[in-house]
Amino acid sequence: MSDRIRILIVDDIPETREHLAKLLGFESDMEVVGAAESGPEALELAPRLTPDVVLMDINMPGMDGIATSERLASLLPSASVIMMSVQGEADYLRRSMLAGAREFLVKPFSADELTTSIRKVHEREREKQARTADHVEAGVRAPLAADRPARAGSVVTIFSPKGGVGRTTLAVNLAVAAAQLGRQVALVDGSLQFGDIAVMLNLDPRHRSLADLVPEIASGVPESLETALVRHDSGVDVLLAPPTPETAELITPAYMRGVLERLRQDHDLVVVDTPPILNDMTLTLLDVADRILAMLTLEITNIRNLRLFLDVARQLGYDDRLDLVLNRADSSLGIRVADVERSIGRKVDHSIVSDGRSVVYALNRGIPFVISSPEAQVSQDLVRLARDLSGVEPASREAQTAAHRTAQRRSLFAWR
Ligand SMILES: Nc1ncnc2c1ncn2[C@@H]1O[C@H](COP(=O)(O)OP(=O)(O)O)[C@@H](O)[C@H]1O
Ligand SMILES: [Mg+2]
Known part of the structure; x- marks a missing residue:
């Protein structure tokens, strides 16, 4: 035939x-x-x-x-x-x-x-x-979410009630950094209507994206998930947002939950980017997460909105799995980290330095900065976070101490 x-x-x-x-x-x-x-x-x-x-x-x-x-x-x-x-x-x-x-x-x-x-x-x-x-x-039935083994990897959802704080930048670089540490990583663009991950990684959502899964949404089982994933050069499996905003509307929160549950079965780490809105979809992405990275920068509107979000998070019981990530931590214009911590009533768990040069250069070339500028401090901050989140120990005790010393030095210079 x-x-x-x-x-x-x-x-x-x-x-x-x-x-x-x-x-x-x-x-x-x-x-x-x-x-x-x-x-x-x-x-x-x-x-x-x-x-x-x-x-x-x-x-x-x-x-x-x-x-x-x-x-x-x-x-x-x-x-x-x-x-x-x-x-x-x-x-x-x-x-x-x-x-x-x-x-x-x-x-x-x-x-x-x-x-x-x-x-x-x-x-x-x-x-x-x-x-x-x-x-x-192989003698097994076609995969069904329900009869797969208990979860293997963890889901990390990055959220901020405000746009432009660096969620997508963090999501992309965190995923790639974890892949460089030898982890199996999936990266999901949960910003379904206006996702930026395709641009940041120079991938074409018209070729493969969540839109390809729409025909099976009614069945509720993400059976064809693999065919919608794009393998980035770094080894990260990327699930892009649909190429058009109207297609995004067709994707249901229940289906996305299935997608994340399914991805964690064969990945050590599933990184999820989100839009700056709290709706059913975002709440689902937060709900499934083992760890929520709530992001902010040193801006007053940002801090205020984050405080409101933290109240919601508390009510929803997200508190104990939420980490505070301060991006552009050294770019303070009159606001100090201590002020932020006092204002929102908790400590910053992770800091990322500001590095417009590496970040924008990487953005415009469609290459994550952890690849294009591995030596930059901002990349090292990301690698540290990736280690923390994927349970990889630093290479040696000395390296750890050195990293710690650098972080300490930075905090002394930048914030006081
Ligand atoms: N650590 C950083 N240093 C310098 N610029 C940054 C940093 N993080 C993010 N940016 C810049 O901030 C802008 C918003 O980042 P983006 O990741 O798109 O935010 P979000 O996804 O929260 O809307 C981008 O232009 C990005 O290059
Ligand atoms: Mg974004």
């Missing part, structure tokens, strides 16, 4: 069907196995033709593309649906994804967009099946 991608075209307009078939005729790795002019006809043909990919028109008289996709999902789950529409409305996209469509193309699309989408969904489905086959071979 040929290993070409088998494609079924479903569209009520004959010209469109012909046009698509002609376009795909040029592709040596694809084969149009059939065409249907309505939903019912597609459902009748699909089990017989066993297409890998179904190109589905969303607007058809009678049973539309969404209803057809829903039924097809139970009839032939291995077929990946690519929805085609003339409108790019968010609501269409939303309903299509929930009906199980893997991709969404807005007409008119180029031949290139079409074939890229087909190859992408096909490859993802193949990876998914290969994984399931591995499990069957």
